[in-house]
Amino acid sequence: MSRSRTVAVAPAAALLIATVAVPFVILASYSFQSRGAYGGVIPPWTMENWQRLADPLYAGILARSFLVAALSTALCLFLAFPLAMAITRGGRWKNLLLALVMLPFWTSLLIRTYAWMFLLRDTGLVNTWLMRMGLVNEPLPLLYNWGAVVLGLVYAHLPFMVLPLYSALERQEPQLLEAAADLGARDWQAFWRVTLPLAAPGIRSGVLLVFIPCVGTYLIPDLLGGGKTILAGTLIQNQFTAARDWPFGAALSLALMSVVLVLLWLEARRSQEALL
Amino acid sequence: MRRWVALSAVLLYAFLHAPLLVLALFSFNAGRFTVWEGFSLRWYEEAWRDTRLIEAAGNSLWIAAAATVLATVAGTLCAYGLWKRGSKPLMSGLAVSLVTPEIVTGVSLLALFQWLFRYAGLQLGMHTVILAHTGFCLAFVALVVLARLRTMDRTLEEAAMDLGAGEWEAFRRVTLPNLAPAVVSAALLAFTISFDDYVITSLVAGVDTETLPMVLYAMARRGGSPVVNAISTGIAAVLGAGILLSEALRKRA
Amino acid sequence: MKRRSLIVFPALGGLAGCLRTGRRRLNVFHWSNYIAPGTLPRFERETGVEVRLGTYESNEEMLARVLSGNSGWDVAFPSNYFIGPMRELGLLAPLQQARLPRLDGLEPRFQQPVWDPRLEWCVPLYWGSSGILANPRLAPAPERYADLWELRYARRITMLDDPAEVYGAALKKLGLPLNAHAPEQLRRAHEEARRQKPLLRAYLNAEARDLMVAGELAACQTWATTAQQAMIAAPHLRFVYPREGFALYADCGVVLRESKRKELAHEFLDYLLRAEVAAEVASETFTATAVRAVRDHLPVEVLAMETLFPPAETFARGEWFEPLPPAAQRLRDRLWTELKAS
Numbered sequence: 069m070s071r072s073r074t075v076a077v078a079p080a081a082a083l084l085i086a087t088v089a090v091p092f093v094i095l096a097s098y099s100f101q102s103r104g105a106y107g108g109v110i111p112p113w114t115m116e117n118w119q120r121l122a123d124p125l126y127a128g129i130l131a132r133s134f135l136v137a138a139l140s141t142a143l144c145l146f147l148a149f150p151l152a153m154a155i156t157r158g159g160r161w162k163n164l165l166l167a168l169v170m171l172p173f174w175t176s177l178l179i180r181t182y183a184w185m186f187l188l189r190d191t192g193l194v195n196t197w198l199m200r201m202g203l204v205n206e207p208l209p210l211l212y213n214w215g216a217v218v219l220g221l222v223y224a225h226l227p228f229m230v231l232p233l234y235s236a237l238e239r240q241e242p243q244l245l246e247a248a249a250d251l252g253a254r255d256w257q258a259f260w261r262v263t264l265p266l267a268a269p270g271i272r273s274g275v276l277l278v279f280i281p282c283v284g285t286y287l288i289p290d291l292l293g294g295g296k297t298i299l300a301g302t303l304i305q306n307q308f309t310a311a312r313d314w315p316f317g318a319a320l321s322l323a324l325m326s327v328v329l330v331l332l333w334l335e336a337r338r339s340q341e342a343l344l
Numbered sequence: 345m346r347r348w349v350a351l352s353a354v355l356l357y358a359f360l361h362a363p364l365l366v367l368a369l370f371s372f373n374a375g376r377f378t379v380w381e382g383f384s385l386r387w388y389e390e391a392w393r394d395t396r397l398i399e400a401a402g403n404s405l406w407i408a409a410a411a412t413v414l415a416t417v418a419g420t421l422c423a424y425g426l427w428k429r430g431s432k433p434l435m436s437g438l439a440v441s442l443v444t445p446e447i448v449t450g451v452s453l454l455a456l457f458q459w460l461f462r463y464a465g466l467q468l469g470m471h472t473v474i475l476a477h478t479g480f481c482l483a484f485v486a487l488v489v490l491a492r493l494r495t496m497d498r499t500l501e502e503a504a505m506d507l508g509a510g511e512w513e514a515f516r517r518v519t520l521p522n523l524a525p526a527v528v529s530a531a532l533l534a535f536t537i538s539f540d541d542y543v544i545t546s547l548v549a550g551v552d553t554e555t556l557p558m559v560l561y562a563m564a565r566r567g568g569s570p571v572v573n574a575i576s577t578g579i580a581a582v583l584g585a586g587i588l589l590s591e592a593l594r595k596r597a
Numbered sequence: 598m599k600r601r602s603l604i605v606f607p608a609l610g611g612l613a614g615c616l617r618t619g620r621r622r623l624n625v626f627h628w629s630n631y632i633a634p635g636t637l638p639r640f641e642r643e644t645g646v647e648v649r650l651g652t653y654e655s656n657e658e659m660l661a662r663v664l665s666g667n668s669g670w671d672v673a674f675p676s677n678y679f680i681g682p683m684r685e686l687g688l689l690a691p692l693q694q695a696r697l698p699r700l701d702g703l704e705p706r707f708q709q710p711v712w713d714p715r716l717e718w719c720v721p722l723y724w725g726s727s728g729i730l731a732n733p734r735l736a737p738a739p740e741r742y743a744d745l746w747e748l749r750y751a752r753r754i755t756m757l758d759d760p761a762e763v764y765g766a767a768l769k770k771l772g773l774p775l776n777a778h779a780p781e782q783l784r785r786a787h788e789e790a791r792r793q794k795p796l797l798r799a800y801l802n803a804e805a806r807d808l809m810v811a812g813e814l815a816a817c818q819t820w821a822t823t824a825q826q827a828m829i830a831a832p833h834l835r836f837v838y839p840r841e842g843f844a845l846y847a848d849c850g851v852v853l854r855e856s857k858r859k860e861l862a863h864e865f866l867d868y869l870l871r872a873e874v875a876a877e878v879a880s881e882t883f884t885a886t887a888v889r890a891v892r893d894h895l896p897v898e899v900l901a902m903e904t905l906f907p908p909a910e911t912f913a914r915g916e917w918f919e920p921l922p923p924a925a926q927r928l929r930d931r932l933w934t935e936l937k938a939s
Binding site: 073074077083084085086088090091092095098147150154174178182184185186226255280281286301304305308314324328329 | 542
């Protein structure tokens with residue numbers, strides 16, 4: 069039995085080694101090397117790239133990425149709750165409602181982000197309507213700023229918050245809320261003191277599922293940020309293309325990965341079974 | 345409070361779907377901008393006539409198909425093996441693959457290929473893209489299938505083996521039929537992820553491998569003509585139909 | 598079993614895809630915004646060669662792909678200020694001038710360019726400048742780069758998403774040479790750019806063209822080619838060569854050292870030097886070409902376009918971009934990141 073099991077997992081293991089383990093080792097080795105005069109990676113081994121991470125400029129960009137990710141995650145959580153709660157009360161429409169939440173996810177991120185570019189431009193739909201309804205005289209600058217980036221992030225990741233939240237809420241027994249009502253609690257109180265705490269595992273999953281991708285996001289700030297914003301993902305991409313500073317890019321990537329892995333490990337320790 | 349929940353839910357559904365619906369709507373707009381000028385299919389025609397677009401679409405389909413097949417096979421087998429006996433390193437490996445930000449996956453694979461090519465004289469091309477896609481789809485497949493396997497009764501296979509079936513036969517005739525819907529779901533997921541990928545592909549693509557998202561991105565960056573709307577709507581419609589179809593089949597099974 | 602056949606067929610298909618049609622191939626890596634539709638097909642018809650085209654939006658993108666020395670491309674078109682670095686990185690193959698009989702068809706100013714006086718490495722083919730595209734309907738058109746720092750344009754201007762261009766504009770505003778790279782000079786330019794950032798809508802390249810045509814922007818820093826394309830779509834727009842000076846660049850064809858089809862590559866470059874071919878590119882994509890005889894083949898409207906053929910006094914105000922020494926390059930890269938993060 070053991071031999072055939074080894075055969076079964078072998079292809080996947082080989083793929084993981086080839087596409088995850090070895091690349092990371094190579095990145096690690098690059099991060100200790102130097103940049104050639106016009107690019108490329110050359111021998112003088114150095115700690116310089118890692119020391120650069122302490123530079124307020126780059127540390128600031130990393131910190132900002134976490135802040136933006138945290139903000140987007142919080143907004144997602146805030147918005148996902150009503151959705152998840154509504155679905156649990158959906159009766160026989162539950163599956164359809166769930167599918168409708170997931171449907172945008174099946175469309176590519178590129179397309180969904182482009183849709184927002186289309187909507188938020190000065191000549192886009194939102195501004196055209198606002199002006200036609202006389203609410204504003206001039207188009208509002210809705211695109212190419214932090215607000216647009218956060219909006220894009222929330223929009224893209226909302227389904228990932230709804231699903232785990234729904235799973236957690238679905239498992240709660242309605243009798244609990246009835247009992248709370250019997251004891252004199254009003255709707256909001258019952259929510260705050262019964263529903264919310266019991267949904268904690270779902271909240272934790274959802275937060276991880278949203279926060280981690282948001283930290284490393286590249287495409288959304290690239291399209292919606294107008295080149296005026298720079299986050300960790302943009303910075304890393306820049307090192308590997310325009311700036312041609314692969315060693316520094318490698319150090320940045322590994323730093324980002326370390327934070328992500330630490331978060332993952334903390335969560336894995338907290339929950340008894342494997343995270344997924 | 346019930347009314348608040350219902351109201352917010354409606355608004356949120358609108359929020360989720362409005363951008364795509366608007367995009368679809370304006371893909372039929374005869375005019376270039378957001379002023380409705382009548383119904384027209386001209387942007388679809390223009391997309392259809394663009395050979396570069398068609399070729400890129402073909403590349404995307406080809407890559408997605410190959411990566412899906414490879415990832416589904418490897419992932420399903422891996423999930424099966426993990427179900428029989430867990431393995432912390434393997435699970436960790438899958439988890440790491442899953443949470444790595446796309447940009448980091450992309451640059452790490454680029455570093456891998458460049459390093460390899462220095463010693464092997466190969467080039468970036470279709471094979472590098474397919475390998476990259478298979479790599480990042482693998483974890484999705486493995487975990488979806490594993491989740492389903494965990495809801496299944498392990499003793500059924502043992503019973504079959506007690507009755508004389510070989511290991512492979514037990515898997516094929518007892519577990520697999522039950523597992524098939526999950527495998528199909530996982531394959532669909534892998535296909536979508538591969539087809540839509542931009543970040544990783546743009547970094548590891550070579551001479552021959554311009555994919556549809558790369559063309560779309562270039563068009564969006566150049567100001568986005570309604571042709572992008574048309575293509576986007578087309579893709580969303582096809583994929584959406586595929587999903588619905590697979591869900592319907594799954595319910596039937 | 599069904600699963601096995603699922604593997605076999607794609608694998609066979611993959612193998613089949615690897616076998617080419619047997620025609621000779623040439624892989625051309627070109628800028629995305631000025632390939633004329635007829636150029637490549639005609640070359641293919643004449644020579645029976647299959648041309649595979651890849652495009653890029655910036656020199657950096659091109660160099661990042663070509664840097665490995667194993668990218669698969671045969672011909673690329675770096676801007677003049679990338680020729681030096683690429684040569685030092687060992688990426689270029691020396692040109693065999695015997696295979697380029699049409700080289701003397703180049704305009705005199707391109708026959709001994711500063712960046713490659715004996716044309717040993719590159720063939721200057723297309724050139725242009727960057728300047729200001731303005732919409733006079735929205736605001737009085739700027740005449741100088743310094744005008745783009747004025748409050749009256751607030752939020753209705755964009756600059757190019759390119760450190761060389763943004764800092765170049767700032768340097769010209771300060772009255773310094775375009776290629777100034779002493780640390781204090783770069784820092785002064787950086788300070789100017791920082792002051793300007795709140796006034797900008799965004800840092801955009803070709804995206805700004807559509808915004809100008811749609812009437813969303815009053816002015817943007819852009820290339821002459823892009824500006825001319827916008828002016829065709831919206832004739833009220835105007836392209837301005839800033840009074841303090843502006844950047845000139847020339848995109849040159851090079852043969853990559855890794856190429857296994859160098860003769861074919863030379864043939865292609867020579868083809869691009871043909872007057873009719875260059876004229877087609879010029880009139881369809883509104884790019885100025887370096888070929889002298891092109892003027893005989895162009896329609897009058899194109900010849901009159903100042904974006905393509907600026908008068909001599911205007912041209913005299915332009916400065917060719919030069920490569921920065923590595924230390925200055927790193928400083929500028931860092932300042933650029935600071936600018937974006939501010």
